[in-house]
Amino acid sequence: MTREQPLALPYYEDPAPGTGALPPRAWYPASDAARLSLNGRWGFRLAPAAQAEDESFARPDFDAAHWETLPVPAHWVLHGHGAPAYTNTLYPFPVEPPYVPTENPTGDHRFTFDLPGDWPGGGDAALRFDGIESAAKIWLNGEELGVFKGSRLPAEYSVGHLLRPEGNVLAVRVHQWSAASYLEDQDQWWLPGIFRDVTLLHRPEEAAGDFFVHADYDHRTGEGTLLVDSNHGSRITVPELGLDIAAGEAASIAVEPWTAETPRLYEAELATAGERVPLRIGFRTIVIEDGVLKVNGRRILFRGVNRHEFHPEHGRAVDLATMRADLLLMKQHNINAVRTSHYPPHPAFLGLCDELGLWVIDECDLETHGFVKLEDWRGNPADDDRWTPALLDRAARMVERDKNHPAIVIWSLGNECGTGRGLTAMAQWIRARDPHRPIHYEGDRTCADTDIYSRMYADHAEVELIGRREETPLEDPALDAKRRAMPFILCEYAHAMGNGPGGLSEYQRLFETHERLQGGFVWEWIDHGIAQRIADGTPYFAYGGDFGEELHDGNFVCDGLLFPDRTPSPGLIEYKKVIEPVRIEGDPGSGTVRITNGHDFADLSHLAFGWAYEAEDGTVAEGALAVPPLAPGESTELKLPSPAHTHGGEAWWTVRAVLAADTAWAAAGHEVAWAQLAAVRPEPPAPQPPAAPRRGEGGVLVLGPGTFDAATGELRHLRGFQVTGPRLDVWRAPTDNDVAALSPAGRQPALLWRKLGLHRMRHRIAGVEMSGDALTVTTRVAPAASDLALRTVYRWTATDDRLRLTVDVTPEGDWKVPLPRLGVRLGLPGSLGDAAWYGGGPGEAYPDTRAASRIGRYTATVDALQTPYVRPQENGARADVRWAHLRGEDGAGIRIDGEPAFWFTARRWTTEQLDAAGHTPGLVPGERIWLNLDHGQQGIGSASCGPGILPRYRLDAAPASFSFTFSVPDNGQ
Numbered sequence: 009m010t011r012e013q014p015l016a017l018p019y020y021e022d023p024a025p026g027t028g029a030l031p032p033r034a035w036y037p038a039s040d041a042a043r044l045s046l047n048g049r050w051g052f053r054l055a056p057a058a059q060a061e062d063e064s065f066a067r068p069d070f071d072a073a074h075w076e077t078l079p080v081p082a083h084w085v086l087h088g089h090g091a092p093a094y095t096n097t098l099y100p101f102p103v104e105p106p107y108v109p110t111e112n113p114t115g116d117h118r119f120t121f122d123l124p125g126d127w128p129g130g131g132d133a134a135l136r137f138d139g140i141e142s143a144a145k146i147w148l149n150g151e152e153l154g155v156f157k158g159s160r161l162p163a164e165y166s167v168g169h170l171l172r173p174e175g176n177v178l179a180v181r182v183h184q185w186s187a188a189s190y191l192e193d194q195d196q197w198w199l200p201g202i203f204r205d206v207t208l209l210h211r212p213e214e215a216a217g218d219f220f221v222h223a224d225y226d227h228r229t230g231e232g233t234l235l236v237d238s239n240h241g242s243r244i245t246v247p248e249l250g251l252d253i254a255a256g257e258a259a260s261i262a263v264e265p266w267t268a269e270t271p272r273l274y275e276a277e278l279a280t281a282g283e284r285v286p287l288r289i290g291f292r293t294i295v296i297e298d299g300v301l302k303v304n305g306r307r308i309l310f311r312g313v314n315r316h317e318f319h320p321e322h323g324r325a326v327d328l329a330t331m332r333a334d335l336l337l338m339k340q341h342n343i344n345a346v347r348t349s350h351y352p353p354h355p356a357f358l359g360l361c362d363e364l365g366l367w368v369i370d371e372c373d374l375e376t377h378g379f380v381k382l383e384d385w386r387g388n389p390a391d392d393d394r395w396t397p398a399l400l401d402r403a404a405r406m407v408e409r410d411k412n413h414p415a416i417v418i419w420s421l422g423n424e425c426g427t428g429r430g431l432t433a434m435a436q437w438i439r440a441r442d443p444h445r446p447i448h449y450e451g452d453r454t455c456a457d458t459d460i461y462s463r464m465y466a467d468h469a470e471v472e473l474i475g476r477r478e479e480t481p482l483e484d485p486a487l488d489a490k491r492r493a494m495p496f497i498l499c500e501y502a503h504a505m506g507n508g509p510g511g512l513s514e515y516q517r518l519f520e521t522h523e524r525l526q527g528g529f530v531w532e533w534i535d536h537g538i539a540q541r542i543a544d545g546t547p548y549f550a551y552g553g554d555f556g557e558e559l560h561d562g563n564f565v566c567d568g569l570l571f572p573d574r575t576p577s578p579g580l581i582e583y584k585k586v587i588e589p590v591r592i593e594g595d596p597g598s599g600t601v602r603i604t605n606g607h608d609f610a611d612l613s614h615l616a617f618g619w620a621y622e623a624e625d626g627t628v629a630e631g632a633l634a635v636p637p638l639a640p641g642e643s644t645e646l647k648l649p650s651p652a653h654t655h656g657g658e659a660w661w662t663v664r665a666v667l668a669a670d671t672a673w674a675a676a677g678h679e680v681a682w683a684q685l686a687a688v689r690p691e692p693p694a695p696q697p698p699a700a701p702r703r704g705e706g707g708v709l710v711l712g713p714g715t716f717d718a719a720t721g722e723l724r725h726l727r728g729f730q731v732t733g734p735r736l737d738v739w740r741a742p743t744d745n746d747v748a749a750l751s752p753a754g755r756q757p758a759l760l761w762r763k764l765g766l767h768r769m770r771h772r773i774a775g776v777e778m779s780g781d782a783l784t785v786t787t788r789v790a791p792a793a794s795d796l797a798l799r800t801v802y803r804w805t806a807t808d809d810r811l812r813l814t815v816d817v818t819p820e821g822d823w824k825v826p827l828p829r830l831g832v833r834l835g836l837p838g839s840l841g842d843a844a845w846y847g848g849g850p851g852e853a854y855p856d857t858r859a860a861s862r863i864g865r866y867t868a869t870v871d872a873l874q875t876p877y878v879r880p881q882e883n884g885a886r887a888d889v890r891w892a893h894l895r896g897e898d899g900a901g902i903r904i905d906g907e908p909a910f911w912f913t914a915r916r917w918t919t920e921q922l923d924a925a926g927h928t929p930g931l932v933p934g935e936r937i938w939l940n941l942d943h944g945q946q947g948i949g950s951a952s953c954g955p956g957i958l959p960r961y962r963l964d965a966a967p968a969s970f971s972f973t974f975s976v977p978d979n980g981q
């Protein structure tokens with residue numbers, strides 16, 4: 009019998025931090041010291057196990073001529089070597105820390121480089137890796153430099169003594185799995201590789217050492233105080249302020265402060281005898297005072313997002329242009345804060361946040377979420393002293409790298425690690441090193457180590473209680489008192505998976521009402537769908553399971569406000585409206601508008617206001633609105649002009665606030681906030697002489713412009729157009745929030761709907777009756793195996809050219825589940841592919857996601873009405889539609905007027921096909937266009953991870969009556 013021998017752990021299974029690196033220090037993008045990017049095409053070889061190949065490839069004379077090449081930075085699994093894999097919390101290998109599987113894809117990388125001719129002599133050189141997943145051994149010219157761990161943090165190695173003018177050989181062995189993988193269980197793709205920059209930095213004699221810029225702002229005096237800690241002999245100059253001080257020397261002077269709204273930076277320089285480092289300094293002071301987080305003396309409100317680094321082709325190897333694109337999109341959508349979930353981002357991203365103005369929670373690269381599946385987080389590295397050095401190493405490398413960014417206002421220990429001694433040690437270290445920034449960590453409800461009470465996905469009711477400081481007490485009275493005095497944030501909320509999130513407006517009202525509630529961070533910024541093509545070349549985005557993973561979490565990786573290609577989703581448009589920093593309100597018909605400045609620091613002088621008076625067929629009049637430059641929190645009321653309105657019908661005022669001048673993130677004229685106020689309500693149409701139904705030839709009934717099947721009472725033709733239906737419809741292709749995969753089965757709407765059979769309703773015709781002016785069809789709509797039903801009466805009347813349908817629905821039995829939708833579905837010829845409507849738009853809206861829908865006249869092709877959620881699901885409804893018109897190329901088509909206004913949806917496939925498709929190429933246009941004209945829609949909520957819909961957005965089965973008028977207008981109308 010053999011016994012398992014305790015072996016010395018190989019470096020990649022050792023829980024200790026990496027080895028051989030220089031002490032961590034501040035990262036800066038440039039200085040006058042020479043540097044050489046080692047990004048480029050490297051030689052690459054993939055092995056199936058950590059030790060499948062020996063280390064001879066690290067020798068300069070090794071012959072790697074037959075190797076393939078790979079770009080660096082990159083993840084090899086996105087370049088044809090192996091495949092990506094997605095799990096949310098599950099470790100994709102047996103949990104036996106610190107061991108990892110023998111099957112451990114290992115990428116050997118080799119790069120040969122010459123020093124540029126002008127590379128300076130003397131001094132030293134540092135070789136910097138900004139990120140490698142998950143562990144690597146590094147050699148230069150055959151000499152081992154050390155072991156890299158801590159994937160999303162930099163490490164530098166001293167290499168000056170090894171460099172030669174030509175033919176330097178850098179060799180890096182990267183293991184997909186390592187002990188460090190246990191610390192990096194974030195909800196994302198597992199993507200190994202050298203995914204951030206590799207740079208050689210000359211370190212001249214007397215080069216700049218590490219430095220820590222302290223730039224405080226006293227809002228009472230308007231003075232900034234600058235003090236830079238650095239090695240002896242460094243001087244700091246700020247020409248604009250006339251400052252020239254030594255390291256360690258403080259200077260106070262009147263300055264303009266830095267805030268996310270007013271990101272004022274001062275150009276500066278740190279100089280030593282050997283190096284000049286350009287700096288950008290922002291003066292600001294963060295305090296927690298009276299239970300509120302304040303910057304420069306004022307409460308701030310986070311209108312935030314969680315940002316993972318993601319690109320649909322390059323994974324987490326994100327280039328500068330993409331980082332900037334993210335930030336421009338955020339600023340353009342009124343977002344003012346980023347949580348760098350769940351690891352420090354590429355360091356350049358933070359410089360862009362300083363420049364463009366965002367509050368940042370910088371989060372450490374730490375998550376041990378998979379241990380939650382084991383009883384009581386058994387074996388959690390965050391509570392195991394063997395791992396504490398690695399945790400401290402990560403905390404130090406984050407803080408040292410990023411400490412000079414004014415944008416960073418909070419340090420976060422990591423995400424979802426349970427609780428433990430390691431986290432406490434991190435908090436203590438960070439507090440000692442940087443006492444001027446509060447510490448965040450959501451995973452410990454007692455907040456023992458933190459300064460901010462933070463939660464994820466708490467529902468509105470609980471958030472309101474917390475806002476009143478009336479939350480359920482902690483057992484320990486001292487901790488409870490401490491926590492109750494803390495400011496509160498939702499570090500994650502409003503899970504943006506698929507269609508949604510719903511309920512944003514209600515959260516925002518809470519944040520604006522309770523001082524303690526300092527906003528939140530929507531989960532999350534972008535869908536992590538990977539760009540793929542089906543055999544015929546049609547592109548789509550892949551999610552978990554598409555690469556044959558043994559374990560995976562499906563499309564839970566696609567839960568962002570942006571589609572993977574960075575197209576804003578309706579959720580982002582909604583969020584922009586909900587968080588707009590100017591409130592424009594007024595009572596319908598009053599003609600008075602109240603404008604409130606919701607900024608925390610900026611007055612309104614950067615905005616230009618305008619009004620427009622709009623009727624159904626366009627703008628009647630418009631002009632500028634003189635709004636005083638209100639200070640933050642101030643309001644004013646203004647009278648709106650009431651022009652003579654000759655167009656007839658209803659009318660609206662639209663009031664808009666746009667940028668008055670170009671900014672770094674959008675051009676003058678960019679819309680920041682808007683509102684619509686009703687001016688004139690619509691009048692009901694004048695009655696017209698009725699037409700009577702009559703029997704036609706071939707078993708049909710004729711009523712006005714409609715021809716019906718005499719046996720079933722179903723509409724067959726409207727003038728020349730063949731029509732299928734309309735029939736009662738209650739089914740929608742469940743959204744991710746309807747599926748609510750994380751909820752208990754009894755609270756998963758889609759499951760309850762399917763169990764009841766709402767996707768397979770049967771229509772029994774109980775009577776077809778012609779009497780007087782009307783054709784009345786009585787039906788009972790119900791699923792098999794149930795006695796629940798919706799008694800549905802269709803009553804058709806007509807004038808010569810218009811056909812009117814009134815639908816009366818009466819539920820039978822005890823309906824315990826809400827309906828997905830309530831309305832009619834009808835099929836029209838596929839040639840009617842151009843839609844026009846008057847009502848809410850331009851984008852989709854549902855009962856609890858309709859803040860951004862504005863009344864107007866819109867046109868779109870049926871194809872363009874679709875929202876391409878990565879996993880197909882209900883989408884594309886337009887709210888408050890008064891009428892919709894579907895036309896063919898010749899301009900002829902069918903118009904539907906609703907009474908009351910309706911939810912309008914049109915698509916080239918049925919709901920059943922939408923429901924069945926797993927990816928967008930599964931949606932194949934058929935011969936018909938299917939319209940849903942809905943009287944009601946169930947809300948959306950956020951139950952894919954978090955609370956479901958608020959009670960008022962529930963579509964209960966209840967008696968309902970609604971009407972549509974169908975007509976075939978003359979061309980051009």
Ligand code: IPT
Binds near residue numbers: 194195350465503564
């Ligand atoms: C929460 C995670 O922090 C985040 O990374 C992401 O996984 C999100 O959920 C869902 O997409 S944790 C969850 C158990 C509440």
